[in-house]
Amino acid sequence: KVLEEDLRHALAEGQIRLAYQPIVTPATNIVCGFEALMRWEHPEFGELSPSMFIPIAEESDLIVGLSEWALREACREAAQWPGSLFVAVNVAPAHLAHNGFMAGLMQALAESELPGDRLELEFNEAVFGVSEELINETFGALKTLGVRVTLDNFGAGISPLGRLRNHHFNKVKIDRQVVQQMASGRSRCAAIGASIVTLSRELGMTAIAVGVEARDELKAMQDLGIKQVQGYIYSPPCGIEEVIDALATGL
Ligand code: G
Ligand code: G
Ligand code: MN
Numbered sequence: 020k021v022l023e024e025d026l027r028h029a030l031a032e033g034q035i036r037l038a039y040q041p042i043v044t045p046a047t048n049i050v051c052g053f054e055a056l057m058r059w060e061h062p063e064f065g066e067l068s069p070s071m072f073i074p075i076a077e078e079s080d081l082i083v084g085l086s087e088w089a090l091r092e093a094c095r096e097a098a099q100w101p102g103s104l105f106v107a108v109n110v111a112p113a114h115l116a117h118n119g120f121m122a123g124l125m126q127a128l129a130e131s132e133l134p135g136d137r138l139e140l141e142f143n144e145a146v147f148g149v150s151e152e153l154i155n156e157t158f159g160a161l162k163t164l165g166v167r168v169t170l171d172n173f174g175a176g177i178s179p180l181g182r183l184r185n186h187h188f189n190k191v192k193i194d195r196q197v198v199q200q201m202a203s204g205r206s207r208c209a210a211i212g213a214s215i216v217t218l219s220r221e222l223g224m225t226a227i228a229v230g231v232e233a234r235d236e237l238k239a240m241q242d243l244g245i246k247q248v249q250g251y252i253y254s255p256p257c258g259i260e261e262v263i264d265a266l267a268t269g270l
Contacts, residue, residue, distance in 0.1 A: 023079050025061065026072055030088055034060045037092055038256035042107070042227065042249045045241050052105035052139070054249060055093040056256045057085070069109075077111060086114035087123050094131035094138065096259055100266055107139040107169065112146045116153060121160050128164065135165035141192065143171040147182050154186055162187070169227070173197075174215055183222060191219045193245075195230025201243070202236040209239075216243045 029035050039053040059067040076082040090108050097106035114120060128135055140161070146154065158168055167189040175194035193201075193215055201212030219226040228240045231250030240248055257265075 022072065023075050023081070026059075026075060026079075026081055026085075029059055029061075030085065032062075034062070035085070035088070036060070036258070037089060037096065038258060039096075039106075039262045040249055040256040041254050042247050043253045044246060045237060045248045046246075050104065051247060052107060052137075053097070053100075053262065054107040054141070054256075055089060055096075055109070057089055057109075058256075073111070077113060082111045082113050083117050086111045087119075090124060091127040091131070094127040094133045097137060098131040098133040099263070103137065104266075105137045105139055105167075106133075107141050109141045109143075109171065112142070112149050115142065115146060115157060116149045121157065124161075124166070125164070128166075135161075136167070138165075139167045139169055139190070141169045141171040144173075144176045144178065146170075147179055151182075151185055158187055170224075174211065180218075183218075188222075188224055190225045190227055190247075191215070193226060193228045195250075198228050198230050198236055198240065198250075202233070202239040212239070213243060216245065220244075 036058055037055045038058050039055055041050045042052045042054060043050050057069045057073070059069075059072055061067050073082070073085075076085050086109075090110070093106045093108045097104070100106075127133075128138065161168060168187075169190035169192050170183070170188045171192045172194045173191045174197035193212070197208075197212060197215070200208035216226050225247065226243075226245050227247040227249065228236075228245050229249045231237050231240060231248050231252050233252065236250075237248060237252055
């Protein structure tokens with residue numbers, strides 16, 4: 020409750036910012052985009068992770084405002100990056116289900132002048148709590164803007180395959196736990212990893228691996244033909260200044 024009260028003022032007080040983690044093509048080591056990850060610099064408790072405060076925001080009325088802010092801020096910052104680098108933004112289900120979602124998104128693109136095809140939206144499995152009709156209608160509108168959609172944390176939970184049949188995600192992000200298990204050399208884990216990659220390909224989705232930390236994990240992902248990798252092996256999430264410096268001096 021104390022945190023909820025603090026969170027209510029955190030945006031206005033400028034305590035919330037976005038960190039960015041590169042997403043890399045492993046064959047060439049070329050960065051193709053960044054995922055925006057929220058950070059809260061709490062005046063008393065220091066830096067708080069979103070895994071701690073996003074659930075608080077979701078239980079209150081704060082999540083839509085935070086999620087809208089993240090989308091606008093990410094578009095604004097990414098518009099300054101060179102070339103075709105994309106930014107991936109996590110979108111809370113309540114934000115997607117909110118009336119003003121598409122209007123806010125179009126405004127974020129218009130005011131930043133970020134081309135739609137440089138924006139990706141990440142949804143975790145909780146998005147399947149939103150009605151099929153609304154998801155499809157919204158995904159259709161996003162597609163006309165060129166905005167891509169990613170299913171986040173795939174393999175971590177129940178992963179309803181029936182819903183994958185009905186919705187057109189452009190990407191699936193393989194969960195860190197699955198990545199670790201895939202590299203463990205256990206055949207049952209490898210089978211699950213391989214089938215996620217096959218399923219993605221058959222459904223026309225790009226598979227991306229997240230949370231890759233070690234060389235053997237990276238090798239396992241490359242052996243499976245995964246074209247995009249995100250994890251500490253390349254870089255942790257960094258502040259925007261560091262990202263801009265790195266983009267200027269070469270990554
Ligand atoms: O960066 P970190 O590993 O601490 O993030 C923890 C979780 O918080 C991740 O699962 C991520 O999806 C989620 N998260 C990070 N930033 C945002 C955000 O801007 N919006 C939403 N809805 N979730 C976020
Ligand atoms: O939205 P999503 O759950 O995909 O967010 C990715 C989360 O994973 C972020 O909170 C980020 O800080 C975290 N992360 C990214 N790379 C690694 C990694 O290599 N190892 C671990 N432990 N966490 C990671
Ligand atoms: Mn994510």
